[in-house]
Amino acid sequence: MQRLRPSTEGTGEDRGQVGIGTLIVFIAMVLVAAIAAGVLINTAGFLQSSAQATGQQSSDSTTNRIQVVGMTGDHFTSNSEVGVVNITVKRAPGAGNVDLDKTTVQWIGPSGSYYQLAAGGAQGEPDGRFVVSTVQDNDGSQPVLNDVEDRFTISLDLGESQEINGATTFGEPLPEGETATLRITSPAGGMTTEEVVVPKTLSGESSVTL
Known part of the structure; x- marks a missing residue:
């Protein structure tokens, strides 16, 4: 089995x-x-x-913005127009270092809108270039605002006649009683907007507050 x-x-x-x-x-x-x-x-x-x-x-x-301390106008033309605008600036409260050589200035006036770069700054083809000068800079950091006490002046040369060494002219001089808008943009993108107002008469003055 x-x-x-x-x-x-x-x-x-x-x-x-x-x-x-x-x-x-x-x-x-x-x-x-x-x-x-x-x-x-x-x-x-x-x-x-x-x-x-x-x-x-x-x-x-x-x-990281720029704060405007004051503005003046000078280099008047024969037609009583402001040929140079000087903007004294400082670092805004709480801001870090601001390099004015990398700062952009936009000018919006009666003759149009223009973009400015620093004379010794970034490459490009702006409508003009502004000059930076020192008012107060204890550590020689110009053109960088690296201290709350730093004060620098941005000078814009309006019109075709060059009045400031190193600057590139743009636009037209600003007549009596006219206004313009100024927009200063820091490298970080912080924008400061100011109104530029020319007095109604420039007669007898060599420089005026704007």
Whole structure:
């Protein structure tokens, strides 16, 4: 009589095969989860760095501004027009260092809108170039406003007749009673806006407050 082999169904041998399959699936799930976690961590780090950079730029554009201390006009033309505008500036409260050589000045007057760059500053093709001179600078940092006591003067040369060495002229002289808008933008993007108002008469004056 032939002896029949006992059936292995439901024995420990089958349970071992099932266990190995489950282990393989588990390991695959762990690998996928690890890869996904790495991607999420890298993405989170990138977003955090971008948010910090954006926040810093926004803060700089708000705080790193130039404050205008005073404005004067001189070099009057024969038609009683202001030929040179001098803007004395300092660092605004809470601002960091401001390099005037990298600062942009926009002049909006009766003859049009013009962009100015510093005479010794950034490359480009502006409508004109302004000159920076020192009023007070204890550590010789000109043209960088790096101290609350620093005072520099930005001089704009209006018209075709050059009145300031190193400057490039632009626009037209400003007549009596006329107004213009001045926008000074620091390298960080902080903007200062001022109104330039010429007195109704310049007769008998060599320089006037604007």
